[in-house]
Amino acid sequence: MIDRQKHLLRLADWSEERILETVDIACRLKAEVHSGQYSDRFKGQSLGMFFEKPSLRTITTFQVGIHQFGGLPVILDPDSIGLGKRESIKDVARCLSRWINALVVRCFKQELVEQLALYGDIPVINALTDDFHPCQAVSFAQMLREQMGDFQGKTVAFIGDGNNVANSLLTLCAKLGMNFTLACPKGFEQPKWIVEESLPLLKKRGCKYRVFNTPEEAVVDADILYSDVWVSMGQEGEKESKQSHFLPFQISDHLLTLAPEHCKVSHCLPAHRGEEITDSVMDGSKNFSYEEAENRLHAQKAILWQVMTATKSIK
């Protein structure tokens, strides 16, 4: 059995209180970094990083983050390790647990992060799977806290594919009492089981989950529009067939005129300028993607703080 509090495998495992506490820690750590003084809380500890998919933000910020904490990042090369081929997942997880203090994993199947958590003794952090991107959601929450103050009753409108980022943002909304709107072409909605998992919590908080098949309807009451690539990593083969469906789902200056005046925009990045979002919106004053990108550092340090504090020493 996995102790799901020990890890961050999916945001659904963490309570509202734990998420809010993580955002508070992230804000404190951000202030520290801005003042030039870092806590070396994890001095002498090591953080393993296993990335099966490309990354700029996640891999950089975890490395910088553990370095600021006085620890060592250890990059693990998937080709060299041959997980499940050269060696079993079980044996890799057991060995890593003897050397490093926590493991950050970006991979295709959610099942892999779950197995690494099951077989190892160290905390595992999901740095993006085909299903979820919890680190992005916590960084987004920190940005919302900074830009809007409060979460309760706000409306997040995700314009695009019902993908891993959309799934984690939906969970975040359910946990923190925000409405979630998805605007996507028919057939590109979020998996039913993920939506159904969030619905009772949304209902309890008096919040709505809505899906529209045009972006115009989705933005009218939004506090923030969220964008992501139409074709996620691993789906490159679907690019041609997907793109034509998604063309109307672009965040543009025109779309923003249909949203409330105060409505902001964010994108998890990397952005495909001219596809899901225009240059003009990316470079405009309503775009808070770069604030969110900065928060990847602080929010992930806060996640490390939460999971590594509980297991500060290894055997």
Ligand code: CP
């Ligand atoms: N948003 C995000 O996870 O960026 P990277 O893929 O560059 O890590």
Ligand code: NVA
């Ligand atoms: N949905 C995107 C997010 C990239 C950070 C992908 O999985 O490629």
